[in-house]
Amino acid sequence: MWYLSRHRWFFVGAAILIFLGFVFVQLHYQKKIETYQLKVFRVIAQCSIDLVSSGYFQWTELKMAIEQNDKEFIEEAFKEIKSLDPYIKKIEILDQPPNFEEGYYHVESDGERIWVRFKIYDSMGEDMIPNKTALVEWDANRILNSIGASVRFKKGGKKTFWGLEYVSNKNDWFFVSFQGTIVGMILMMAFHVFFVNSVLKAHYETEGLERIVNIVGRKDHYTAIHSRNVSKIAVFLGEKMGLKRKDLKALEASGKLHDIGKIAVPEHILNKPGKLSNEEFEVIKRHPQIGADILREYPELSSIVSAVLYHHERIDGSGYPEGLKNDEIPLFARIIAVADVYDALTSDRPYRKSLKPEDAVNLMKEMPLDQKIVEILATHLSEIKNLKPST
Ligand SMILES: [Fe+2]
Known part of the structure; x- marks a missing residue:
């Protein structure tokens, strides 16, 4: 998992914080x-004791059986209680x-x-056997288990009613904290992946691209x-x-980076005032391929590789690097x-002066470009003029 290895300490720190939070x-x-x-x-135990007291040890038949040592009757009665x-x-x-005065x-x-x-x-609760006592032992921890308690009775614990002492089942909350930490970490990883992806994307789409263009600008204004x-x-x-927002974002990046490959073209060729020799032109012609190779290194920019690679293709097949025609050239x-x-x-x-926008468009109508797009350009020429403060 790349994000774990790349952000190891962040996750270790976050895990400790989440764990402490749960604890x-x-x-x-x-x-x-x-x-x-x-x-x-206490309520459950009290009810059980009351039931045994009023139901069995205030019962004439059982009292008589005990006095007469009627083992069969006594055993039946005890079986029933259990x-x-x-x-x-x-x-x-x-x-x-009985070694106590008050109560039953x-x-x-x-x-x-x-x-x-x-x-x-x-x-009737009036006649008592003076020299005999019934002793009943309850499994207190089983009652606790039955209600899913997070404590158990144990000697040396915190003092509570009836002289019972209890301790917390520490394993329980440790386990809950541990589980909570795992769940927290998974949620955080999911959030992190989402966050990193969107931040990375936003970065490439805005700041990152601007910086790249500025780097190019240092060499080639x-x-x-x-x-x-x-x-x-x-x-x-x-x-x-009518393209979607996502496509417009890709177009924006494609435009900014379409000539990125020119960073590999020597300055004296790029800024040569006169006509380029065939050899020099061959060097220039490599820039779409170099640009595409650079962008392939960045998965975030994979959607614009083809626009950069084919921006010098022409619909009649006269362009480069592959001589694609018409719809073979990506939109x-x-x-x-x-x-x-x-x-x-x-x-x-x-090597030449700029053309007026109208003249440029007229010239472009004769060029092997996608004429539907040239038409859109011609229709909105006045607005497009305003997009170019730098001319
Ligand atoms: Fe170019």
Whole structure:
């Protein structure tokens, strides 16, 4: 994944920040969640204890069975209790008096486990067996699990009701934080790829292209001004032809970069006042190919390579580098060709004076250019004149 390798430290830093963020949120809510879950636990446990107390240990038949040591009856009753409350671990009858005064039962704990001692009454709650106590042990942690609690009872934890002590299930929030970090990172990568792509594109479409044109301008002033003019004229023609915004952007870039290959042409040939020799012209003719080769290095500019490569092709096949004809020449290249020729004819050159726009258009009507595009140029000539402040 290229973005991970190229932006490694950015992602490591972001991952740590996101992780800390999740941990902070988790810690903040952990306490509230724990308090709530312990309340729920207490309600469930209280209900279970009350049920066992009023349903079984205030029941004349069971009291009598215990007094008479009717093991079969007692066992049946205990089985019934356990089937009603699966969180009960064991039930015993102790041969000792209840060691508490108030109420029907008493809850005890060693911090981790929970026992309840019950006085054994008749159904009216009046007659009690004085020398026997029922002892029921609940599996407190199973009750916690059943409500999906993020805490468990464990000795040495935080003190809470009934002498129970609890600790947080740290693994839980760590896991949530970890998962959160992964999700956060994926979202961020997606955002990052989108962001980088759009910024990169915007950069190439605006600043980047301007800088490239300026670099060309240092060596070849005419080409820099000419490229900006061609760009404006090409976009204007594209608008009149009803092209979409995306295509207009590509035309703008094509215009600015159509002669980029000229950076490989020696200065004395580019700015030669007189006529070029055949050899010199051959060197000039390489610039579309060189320009296309340069642009192929930039995936963001791949859509304009063909416009740059074929901007000197002519519809009768007399152009270069490949001698394409008519529709074989891509539309953008035909538009750039018209803008290019118009701007060149209406500009002062070392070897000739500029033509008036009207004369230039008349001349172009005789040239092997896409005449539909020349026609658009002719129709809107007054507006196009205003696009060229540099003539
Ligand atoms: Fe050119």
